Amino acid sequence: MKTLRLIIILITLISTSAFADAPRKTISLNGIWDFDQTVMAFRPANFTRKIPVPGLVHLAIPKIEEYNKFFKQPDKSIDGGWERQLILTDYTPRYSWYRKKITISDDLKDLDAVLTIKKSQYVTQVFVNGIDLGNYIECYTPIDVAITRALKFGKENEILIKVADRFWLPSQAAGSIDKEKEHYIPGIWDDVLISFTNKIRVNRVLALPFLKEKKVTVKAKIWNLNRFSVPADPKMDKVNYLVKIYEKKSRKLIAETKGVVNILRDQIGELSVDIPMDNPHAWGPDDPFLYSAEITLLNGNKESDQVERAFGMRDFERRGKSFYLNDEKTYLRGSNITLQRFFEDPEASNLAWDKEWVKKVLIDIPKQMDWNSMRICVGIVPDFWYDLADEYGMLFQNEWLYWQMHGWDDQIKKEYTDWVWSDGSHPSIVIWDAINENRNQYIGTALIPELKLLDPTRIWDAGYMTADQMSGDDMDEPHTYQGRKKDGINKTPYPLGNLKFKPEIVKELEESTSAQLVNEYGWVWLWRDGTPSKLTTPIYDFYMGDKTTVDERRSFQAYWLQCETEWMRSNKSVAGLLAFCLLTNNYGYTGDWFTGHIKDLNPSPTLYWFKHCFAETNIFINVTDERFAKDQPIHNLGEVLSFNFRGVNDANQIKKGSLTVKLLNSKGVSVYSDKIAVTLPAADRVDIPYSFILPKVTDGYLLLTEFTEEGSREKKLSRRYIKVGKQYQYKFFEMPVPANFINYATK
Incomplete structure (x- = not known):
């Protein structure tokens, strides 16, 4: 564990020095923390466990008390319903304490520090070097804590985070009860970091794409960390900003703009700017092309902060009863x-x-x-x-x-x-x-x-x-x-x-x-x-x-x-x-x-x-199942079965192909086969009438179709079980599932 801690410290020092010339310097606090739990809201006398961050308290080593109550493995299922007391617990609610000791370089003493906990559930309290820096009930959004006044530069600092059980989440919190959950596992479940900037920093960035209008709207929350020392101090500061748009991978500069905004001291203000983009490359599932918005803030002539946020140019909207992505x-x-x-x-x-x-x-x-x-x-x-x-x-x-x-x-x-x-x-x-x-x-x-x-x-x-x-x-x-x-x-x-x-x-x-x-x-x-x-x-x-x-x-x-x-x-x-x-x-x-x-x-x-x-395009059999569905009539030997296929095409192009129709008996032997040409209209559904003569042998049958698009060898299947002729008990052919039909080679 000492070796692991040394590695984390070295990574921290490297991450700090690597950005020595950048206006924002970031230290990741992800990794192994000291950990323990208490029944009362007082810090533990000793930290007897270790825990990874991000993670939840079940990952602590040694395991937390009452671990097995959180992770029940019943012998069999129960027709449960939801008639249980949602507020009562079958365990003892505890406070979870995370501790990290970190040396902050003396080179950073002229900068302001903010501790960010991206997600922590359920009630989070932050202490730095014994100083209480507040309680936070947000569970699913970032917690940002200004910690500069509590830090000791050039020395070791103790970061202590207390996370309370959901039992203590106050009524006003925008959380909820999930009646299909038995337990709510607390913990710090996303990244934790400290970032250092000058007095004006970017707190949030929102890059909103407007593909048809060929522009991106970049909004930002600007945190002015300047405080009032004497009544004569300015009430606000003039902030110059520069926004650049890059292609994320190539780093090709696409557009840029600059401006000025006034931000009240010791408060968070906002800026919003529209940036035209020539011939923007659309983002979508088949072509997830990304851009990056870089925002630089200047207080006077000095760079105060700089952040980047990835985004994609796409329009998603509802027209009538359909969704449209990038006008399709x-x-x-x-x-x-x-x-x-x-x-x-x-x-x-x-x-x-x-x-x-x-x-x-x-x-x-x-x-x-x-x-x-x-x-x-x-x-x-x-x-x-x-x-x-x-x-x-x-x-x-x-x-x-x-x-x-x-x-x-x-x-x-x-x-x-x-x-x-x-x-x-x-x-x-x-x-x-x-x-x-x-x-x-x-x-x-x-x-x-x-x-x-x-x-x-x-x-x-x-x-x-x-x-x-x-x-x-x-x-x-x-x-x-x-x-x-x-x-x-x-x-x-x-x-x-x-x-x-x-x-x-x-x-x-x-x-x-x-x-x-x-x-x-x-x-x-x-x-x-x-x-x-x-x-x-x-x-x-x-x-x-x-x-x-x-x-x-x-x-x-x-x-x-x-x-x-x-x-x-x-x-x-x-x-x-x-x-x-x-x-x-x-x-x-x-x-x-x-x-x-x-x-x-x-x-x-x-x-x-x-x-x-x-499948995006396929043809389905519109016949009621006769193997499992109750009270279905049994077909007579040799009768004509008439029904519709339902062609389903989500693509925005007409699809053509062939449909093979088969009937397999209970031993998997094909007793009927046919092949027809089909055309499916773009982004639509269509009925295709069909009929054929059933066998004159009593059995349980599998009606199977294989649709193959033009230019493809892939067969897309549909199936229904039917009964022909009367007998006491029917057998049916069960199509085998190919082994390794999933692979993990997606590019």
């Missing part, structure tokens, strides 16, 4: 990541801060699924996740942890506003999501219109609020779950595979004038060992009985989600579809689509079939 109709295809729930996973460890692993989850796997978007669900993610999405091209619906009601209006405004300032330069974020499955009149009718003035380049989602409850309703988020117990699965079974099925929620989304982003559906979750989740035991019992194998349940899940995905993608009123959920807590109320240890990211069969039903 864009259908959002993807999934959800619930990182705050994943933090409870017994196998989560430090994976959320392992950049190679995160890239696999966030970029490599989604790209293999033909996904272009993700919903960061019920809680945001560390900053570098957004950097990866910017760099590799992934669109985000970025959702605050706001499910059940929690927070006072003024604090919600404060934290949401800083959320936009802090994360708003990321081109990957195209939708701000304020609320999940809920309504809040203040947010929907007052705050969102105000934040649209700050950032007019994005769409806002307000949970279940619709156009009759708020002005400017850009989009709705219908959650089209089918088959769950409360829907009465024993009375009105879901006609799985029927692409024209229209329950009330589908009728509502079709009648709405807003864009409809279906960002949750399924309700057939499994844990990674193949056990039904807390919410889905009744589903598996109803459709499969209580004596099924793991492989059988995984195959059923893959088939169900394939059929539901085809159902929603076939509907012209749906502007995007995000399956729930790619990553969450194992042993929770829901589940994700991996098997084994999560660090290995072994995909389940569901992800293989997602490759087909989420």
